[in-house]
Every structure is written in structure tokens, then in C-alpha cells.
Amino acid sequence: MLEVKQVSKLYENQRGVHSIDFSMSRGEIVGFLGPNGAGKTTTMRMITGYLNPTHGSIAIDGLSMSDHPRKARQKIGYLPETPPLYPEMSVQSYLQFIADLRGIPMKQQKHRIGEVIERLGLQGRERQIMRSLSKGYKQRMGLAQAILHNPDLLILDEPTSGLDPKQIIEIRQLIRELGENHTVLLSTHILPEINTLCNRVLIINQGRIVLDGHPDQLAQSMGETFEVSLEVKGPREAVLAELRSLPQIASVKPLADVLAAAGSAATDSAALAPQPNPDAPEHGVGAEAVPAEPAAGQALSSTVAAEPTVRVLVSATDRVDVREAIFYRMAERRYPILAMRKESLSLEDIFLKLTTNEAIDPNTSGDVASGSLANNSSRLANKSGTTASSDKRGNPNA
Numbered sequence: 001m002l003e004v005k006q007v008s009k010l011y012e013n014q015r016g017v018h019s020i021d022f023s024m025s026r027g028e029i030v031g032f033l034g035p036n037g038a039g040k041t042t043t044m045r046m047i048t049g050y051l052n053p054t055h056g057s058i059a060i061d062g063l064s065m066s067d068h069p070r071k072a073r074q075k076i077g078y079l080p081e082t083p084p085l086y087p088e089m090s091v092q093s094y095l096q097f098i099a100d101l102r103g104i105p106m107k108q109q110k111h112r113i114g115e116v117i118e119r120l121g122l123q124g125r126e127r128q129i130m131r132s133l134s135k136g137y138k139q140r141m142g143l144a145q146a147i148l149h150n151p152d153l154l155i156l157d158e159p160t161s162g163l164d165p166k167q168i169i170e171i172r173q174l175i176r177e178l179g180e181n182h183t184v185l186l187s188t189h190i191l192p193e194i195n196t197l198c199n200r201v202l203i204i205n206q207g208r209i210v211l212d213g214h215p216d217q218l219a220q221s222m223g224e225t226f227e228v229s230l231e232v233k234g235p236r237e238a239v240l241a242e243l244r245s246l247p248q249i250a251s252v253k254p255l256a257d258v259l260a261a262a263g264s265a266a267t268d269s270a271a272l273a274p275q276p277n278p279d280a281p282e283h284g285v286g287a288e289a290v291p292a293e294p295a296a297g298q299a300l301s302s303t304v305a306a307e308p309t310v311r312v313l314v315s316a317t318d319r320v321d322v323r324e325a326i327f328y329r330m331a332e333r334r335y336p337i338l339a340m341r342k343e344s345l346s347l348e349d350i351f352l353k354l355t356t357n358e359a360i361d362p363n364t365s366g367d368v369a370s371g372s373l374a375n376n377s378s379r380l381a382n383k384s385g386t387t388a389s390s391d392k393r394g395n396p397n398a
């Protein structure tokens with residue numbers, strides 16, 4: 001549907017985008033993410049024919065934008081960040097004006113405008129002057145003018161920017177519906193928007209595409225290992241030994257050992273004293289035994305057995321999903337699993353990793369774009385540190 005090949009844009013004294021290369025298939029909803037000044041708008045304006053690339057080529061459905069600009073543009077609907085509305089016009093007269101501009105035959109105009117008004121929930125507002133529309137309805141009008149000529153490809157530049165939460169939900173729902181019949185490229189600064197709307201994400205930084213993939217697969221492709229955080233009730237050393245004996249377990253890192261049996265401080269202070277953890281120096285994570293919660297927890301002391309709770313981060317080799325193996329082994333040994341969670345990088349982690357301090361090496365950006373970022377160890381260190389410190393924050397005695 002869309003082919004962007006080796007496209008660069010040089011402004012007078014600086015580079016807008018550099019050798020952008022991607023394609024989109026029919027039916028995809030692609031999220032275009034990047035920090036301020038990364039090159040999103042420049043890319044979108046080139047795709048829509050508003051700007052000419054300095055190098056490279058763009059084709060819409062096989063039609064070259066430079067050789068057949070009119071025909072290629074006919075296949076595109078564009079919602080710029082600020083919708084191009086005329087405040088003095090009414091909803092109906094504005095859409096008629098756009099229909100004329102788009103060359104929709106007179107005979108079809110009434111029917112098509114009616115369809116679009118219904119699709120975007122603008123019924124009853126046909127005679128309203130656009131100046132008096134709310135921001136959400138102005139955005140609907142922006143979408144209406146973008147889809148009026150029934151284009152195959154929709155380019156939406158920050159479609160929910162500046163809307164209130166209710167309007168955001170409504171516009172997202174509209175985009176989802178439009179995605180059923182159109183191919184959509186949308187730029188946004190709102191990361192959860194990508195997860196809820198898009199089946200693919202492109203991340204651009206400093207004018208280069210640094211990542212391209214499915215939102216769910218990105219996290220996995222950027223991690224070296226499959227990781228599970230786990231909370232198990234049972235004797236600490238025995239639980240650790242069982243986990244370490246499982247095949248395909250690369251490491252078991254205790255995060256903190258928490259005595260669930262509150263109140264045992266009063267009866268068994270020795271049991272609550274922080275225990276040295278043989279794993280702590282090796283892994284550098286907070287693995288000391290943390291005293292139990294005071295007051296509120298103490299009320300539990302008469303009902304909860306003084307069984308320690310072991311909290312660990314388990315990493316598997318070759319990204320193997322080890323959750324079932326862990327479950328069955330713990331069940332076999334009668335160590336109840338209180339919590340088990342697959343750990344992964346959030347889209348926010350990925351975005352920050354790719355767009356903050358880490359300089360993009362042009363020689364390796366191809367690898368990065370295919371999602372094969374290798375070193376992930378600093379994140380692990382961070383995560384362990386964060387978990388350990390948040391444990392302490394959550395425990396006034398720590």
C-alpha cells in the first residue's frame with residue numbers, strides 16, 4: 001500500500017529525516033512514535049505530497065508520488081495536527097467545499113457527505129458553524145475531510161492531541177473503526193495509544209527509523225532472556241534449590257525474602273533478623289530478609305503460619321517460557337506460588353531506551369530496526385535495584 005524507499009529530507013541548514021525506509025500493507029494500523037523534532041511530521045508531509053523528499057522515493061499503491069502526484073494524493077486522506085477548518089463555515093457547507101476540491105461528482109456528493117456525517121457522529125450538527133464546535137467535534141471534522149473521498153491510506157498526525165479523556169476515547173474508537181476499511185499511519189506521543197490501536201509500531205529518532213515491529217513482540221525481541229518474577233511460600237533455601245535444579249533456568253536471583261507471618265517479630269525476633277544472603281554479592285540485588293509489616297500484619301500472626309515467602313527473579317536460557325515447569329515443580333513440592341509474572345520491557349522502556357542518551361549508530365541502525373538490540377543487562381540491574389528499593393519503601397522497617 002505504501003512504499004517509502006531511502007527517503008531523506010534536508011532543510012536549509014539541517015537534516016529533517018535520513019534514509020527512511022519502510023512499507024505498509026493494506027489494512028495495517030501503524031503507530032509512528034518519536035520525541036519532539038524526530039522527523040514524524042516531515043515524514044508524513046512527504047508521504048502526503050506536501051513536501052518533496054531531497055532523496056528517495058514514495059509510492060502509494062504502486063503510484064509514484066513524484067511522477068503521479070495527483071493520482072497518488074487521491075489515495076490519501078491527511079489529518080494534520082491542526083485540522084484545516086474554516087471557522088465561519090457550517091459543517092455541511094465545509095464538507096461540500098471539500099467534496100468539490102476532491103473532485104467528487106455532484107451527483108454523489110449528497111450521499112457521500114451524508115455517509116461521512118453519520119460515520120463520524122455529526123448528525124444534527126450539519127448547520128452548526130464550525131467555530132462553535134468543541135475540540136473533539138473539530139477533530140471529527142478533521143477526520144471527516146480526510147475520509148470524504150474514501151482514500152485507501154489515512155495519515156493522522158497526533159489525532160488525539162489536546163482532547164479531553166472522553167473525547168480521546170471517542171476519537172480512538174473512530175480510528176479503530178476507520179482501520180477496518182483503511183490503512184492507517186498515525187503519529188502520537190501517547191504510548192498506550194499504540195498498544196490499544198496499532199498492530200505495528202515504528203519508532204523514529206534523530207531522523208532515523210530505530211525500531212519497527214509488533215508492539216507485543218518488541219519487548220521480547222529486545223530482551224536477552226525470558227524472565228519471571230515469582231513469590232513462593234516455603235523454606236528459602238529449598239525453594240531456591242528446586243528452582244535452580246529445573247532445566248533451562250539460567251539464573252535465580254532472590255529479590256527479597258519476606259516473612260509473611262506478621263507478628264512473629266514479637267515471638268521470634270531471631271527469625272526476623274535480616275539474614276545474610278549468599279546470592280546478594282554475586283547478583284547485586286537486595287536479597288536480605290526483610291522484617292514483616294508491623295501493626296496491621298501483627299493481627300495476622302495468630303492465623304498465618306510462620307512460613308517464609310521467597311521472592312525471586314528467574315531467567316531462562318534461550319527465551320524459553322519456564323512458567324509451567326516452575327508451576328508443576330512447586331506444586332509437586334507443595335510450595336504454594338503466591339504470585340508469578342512474566343517480566344517484559346514496556347513500550348515506554350523501549351521508547352526511552354531508543355530515544356534518550358543512547359546515540360544511534362548509523363552502522364548498526366539496521367540491526368536495531370529489526371528488533372535485535374542486544375545488551376539488556378543494565379535494565380536488569382535497574383529492575384533489581386528498583387524492586388529492592390521499592391520493597392524497602394513499602395516496608396517501614398526496612
Ligand SMILES: Nc1ncnc2c1ncn2[C@@H]1O[C@H](COP(=O)(O)OP(=O)(O)OP(=O)(O)O)[C@@H](O)[C@H]1O
Nearest residue numbers: 011012015016034035036037038039040041042043
Ligand atoms: N521547515 C523547516 N525548516 C527547517 N527545519 C525544519 C523544518 N521543519 C522541520 N524542521 C526540522 O526537522 C526536524 C524534524 O522536525 P519534525 O517537525 O518533522 O519533527 P516531529 O517528530 O514531527 O516533531 P514534533 O513531535 O515536535 O512535532 C527538526 O529538527 C525540525 O527542527
